[in-house]
Amino acid sequence: MINPATIYRRGENRTNILGTVVLVATLLLIVLFAVKIDGFATLGNLRVIVSNSASLVILSCGMAVVIISRGLDLSLIAQMVAGAATFSILINAGLNGLTAFALTMSAMVLIGLLNALLIAYAEIPAMLATLASAMAITGFFRFAILRGEYLLLLDKSNPAVALLSSNLLPGISVPLLLMASILIVTWGLLHYSVPGRITYAMGDNFQAARLTGLPVRTTTLAVYVFAAFTAFIAGLVVSSASGTVDFRTVTNGSLLFDVILVVVLGGIPLRGGRGGVGNILVGVALIAVLRNGMTLLDFSTQIQDVLKGLVLITAIVADRFINPRDMETDTVGDL
Amino acid sequence: MLNRTLGKLRSVLAAALVVTFAISAAISQAQANPSIAGKKVIFVPISMGISLTEGWVRRMKEHAAIYGYTLDIRDPAFNTQAMTELLAKAISEKPDVLVVHNPTVQLLSRQIKQAEAAGIKVLQINLQSNQQSSAFVGANWERIGREIAQDIVKSCGDGSGKSGKVAIIPGQLTAADSVMMNDAAFKVFKEHPEIKVVSNQASDWEPEKARQITATVLQQNPDLCAIFGHWDVHTMGAGAAVKDAGLQDKVLVYATGGGDNVTCKAVEDGVLDGVWSYDADGQGRDAATLIDLLLQGAKSEDGKMLSIESPMKIIKAGSDYSPSQCWKM
Numbered sequence: 332m333i334n335p336a337t338i339y340r341r342g343e344n345r346t347n348i349l350g351t352v353v354l355v356a357t358l359l360l361i362v363l364f365a366v367k368i369d370g371f372a373t374l375g376n377l378r379v380i381v382s383n384s385a386s387l388v389i390l391s392c393g394m395a396v397v398i399i400s401r402g403l404d405l406s407l408i409a410q411m412v413a414g415a416a417t418f419s420i421l422i423n424a425g426l427n428g429l430t431a432f433a434l435t436m437s438a439m440v441l442i443g444l445l446n447a448l449l450i451a452y453a454e455i456p457a458m459l460a461t462l463a464s465a466m467a468i469t470g471f472f473r474f475a476i477l478r479g480e481y482l483l484l485l486d487k488s489n490p491a492v493a494l495l496s497s498n499l500l501p502g503i504s505v506p507l508l509l510m511a512s513i514l515i516v517t518w519g520l521l522h523y524s525v526p527g528r529i530t531y532a533m534g535d536n537f538q539a540a541r542l543t544g545l546p547v548r549t550t551t552l553a554v555y556v557f558a559a560f561t562a563f564i565a566g567l568v569v570s571s572a573s574g575t576v577d578f579r580t581v582t583n584g585s586l587l588f589d590v591i592l593v594v595v596l597g598g599i600p601l602r603g604g605r606g607g608v609g610n611i612l613v614g615v616a617l618i619a620v621l622r623n624g625m626t627l628l629d630f631s632t633q634i635q636d637v638l639k640g641l642v643l644i645t646a647i648v649a650d651r652f653i654n655p656r657d658m659e660t661d662t663v664g665d666l
Numbered sequence: 667m668l669n670r671t672l673g674k675l676r677s678v679l680a681a682a683l684v685v686t687f688a689i690s691a692a693i694s695q696a697q698a699n700p701s702i703a704g705k706k707v708i709f710v711p712i713s714m715g716i717s718l719t720e721g722w723v724r725r726m727k728e729h730a731a732i733y734g735y736t737l738d739i740r741d742p743a744f745n746t747q748a749m750t751e752l753l754a755k756a757i758s759e760k761p762d763v764l765v766v767h768n769p770t771v772q773l774l775s776r777q778i779k780q781a782e783a784a785g786i787k788v789l790q791i792n793l794q795s796n797q798q799s800s801a802f803v804g805a806n807w808e809r810i811g812r813e814i815a816q817d818i819v820k821s822c823g824d825g826s827g828k829s830g831k832v833a834i835i836p837g838q839l840t841a842a843d844s845v846m847m848n849d850a851a852f853k854v855f856k857e858h859p860e861i862k863v864v865s866n867q868a869s870d871w872e873p874e875k876a877r878q879i880t881a882t883v884l885q886q887n888p889d890l891c892a893i894f895g896h897w898d899v900h901t902m903g904a905g906a907a908v909k910d911a912g913l914q915d916k917v918l919v920y921a922t923g924g925g926d927n928v929t930c931k932a933v934e935d936g937v938l939d940g941v942w943s944y945d946a947d948g949q950g951r952d953a954a955t956l957i958d959l960l961l962q963g964a965k966s967e968d969g970k971m972l973s974i975e976s977p978m979k980i981i982k983a984g985s986d987y988s989p990s991q992c993w994k995m
Contacts, residue, residue, distance in 0.1 A: 368886070369886070370885065370886040370887075371886075373885075375885050376882075376885050376886070378885075379881050379882055379885040382881070383878045383881060383882065473715070473743075477715070480715045480716075481713065481715045481716055481744075482716070482873075482899060484902075484928060487906070487909075487935070496910070569874055572874070572877060572906065572910075573873045573874040573876075573877040573902075573903040573906050574873070574902060574903070574906050574937075575873040575874070575899075575902065575903065577872055577873055577874060579744060579870075579871065579872055580872065580874065582743070582744055582745065583870055583872065585870075622878075623882055626865070626867065626878075626879055626882040626883070627882060627883075627886050629864070629865050629866060629867065630867075631839060631866075631867060631868065632838075632839070632867060632868040632869075632870065633839070
């Protein structure tokens with residue numbers, strides 16, 4: 332017997348329990364690090380934490396929107412590096428920043444559309460479609476465009492690169508500004524735009540959304556194009572900061588892990604339909620504080636990976652208990 | 667009469683032809699050793715597409731063309747699992763010489779042993795495994811680690827008026843070069859208690875990770891004196907962080923690498939302050955020579971590894987600097 336009460340009682344607040352738990356854990360961690368590490372609780376360190384997580388926040392916005400629509404984009408990092416590589420090749424060839432941006436943006440829209448076509452029209456599961464496109468993108472770039480090279484070096488004196496890593500106002504750098512704008516845009520799109528609302532409906536119950544007559548396929552196109560856009564912006568931030576475009580970021584895979592970790596930790600359930608910008612901020616806060624503290628404590632990379640893995644497992648298990656699957660959410664082919 | 671003269675002329679010409687042919691054959695025999703033509707060499711690098719391996723292969727190919735042996739490259743593209751599979755396949759093809767580039771001291775050691783047991787001569791290039799084989803060509807990591815550490819002690823130690831704080835950025839903690847350089851460097855630092863290693867975190871050879879680590883470390887230690895990066899490519903990310911913090915005049919950024927023109931540009935731009943270059947171009951030629959010799963049956967008398975140590979070039983900004991210290995692809 333289905334008890335209607337259990338369905339009825341599912342409110343937004345229940346999903347946010349994980350977010351709250353993570354928030355409390357983050358605060359405890361901040362207190363712990365502040366006591367243990369000299370120089371942790373300083374304004375300068377806060378600035379480092381925020382600027383080091385700019386690209387992570389931007390990527391997480393893209394991933395969050397995809398996951399809310401009950402999708403998954405495993406090609407996000409490949410797209411990020413491909414976008415940064417295209418942009419760098421164009422400006423290295425002497426194009427001005429604006430033209431290079433416009434050209435790369437159109438290429439990114441194309442990649443996003445291709446992903447979405449596979450998912451919405453060919454009806455291939457998102458995980459498989461984007462895994463395949465990630466490999467195709469990386470392989471294509473390494474083979475045809477970089478001719479086997481792994482690294483692309485950027486001239487930091489190029490005006491476009493210099494602008495991207497400069498400070499607009501003292502203490503407010505362009506990456507920070509980009510991060511803030513993407514957060515605001517994501518929030519606006521999710522809450523006030525029609526495709527945004529449809530995204531929630533799709534994540535909540537895809538079949539119902541479709542049967543109601545909502546344009547689920549066109550919305551899927553919009554969702555994956557938005558993800559491609561965030562990937563490109565994150566690529567610009569990363570490559571202008573370090574002066575390199577590095578294809579090993581894709582093959583090492585730890586960044587993709589971090590992005591999914593942020594979304595899940597923030598309390599956005601992997602089956603979609605819930606969550607928002609607030610959840611992303613909570614997730615990033617924990618990861619960024621953890622990463623910063625572990626670096627300051629001089630933990631080795633391996634130990635850092637182990638700890639992050641444990642955190643993700645804990646979060647997923649907690650997610651299972653807090654958001655148990657029921658009649659409303661359980662579907663075949665679910666993640 | 668005419669016929670007889672023509673006949674004589676013909677025989678003289680024929681004799682001359684025979685002699686010329688014999689001489690030219692003798693000369694060509696002296697130039698190329700025909701006994702190694704047609705032999706088979708396989709190279710399994712960590713990855714192609716980086717100047718280091720591309721530089722080596724360029725020289726190896728030149729030698730293979732001179733002597734007429736074949737050189738096959740099997741590129742695992744930084745994937746260690748693919749690397750062991752490619753190596754297994756290479757061993758099963760029974761080449762005469764196998765060239766391997768060890769990502770860690772442990773990963774390929776069993777396969778190197780297996781190849782040597784099957785009669786394949788294994789040349790290890792630049793990064794050594796803990797398994798001995800026929801030959802090794804590459805940098806002396808102990809020396810690089812020691813010399814960079816000594817330079818850091820000179821610039822940051824007693825009497826320099828600096829904090830003595832040092833950050834080390836290895837590639838991977840288990841990579842042969844990182845293990846040996848860290849051992850050597852810590853040995854030097856131990857004798858100088860004023861030197862304090864405040865961070866020793868691997869970057870996975872990625873510039874962006876090195877940049878983030880450095881930004882964090884600089885925040886906590888703005889009086890950092892030196893950074894020792896284990897590869898010039900990822901250390902450029904650390905250099906970018908130092909530059910962004912406006913500390914490029916205060917923090918020394920040292921690294922080691924293959925020394926192509928990108929390295930020189932980084933030194934010119936002030937991203938790196940000093941690079942201990944093992945000259946990948948020269949290493950490529952050394953490796954190629956060693957392959958030629960191994961194919962001709964060279965081995966050491968006591969059965970130990972044949973070994974060629976790459977000479978060092980120290981590339982530093984200042985009056986001694988010249989862009990000719992770097993090579994170009």
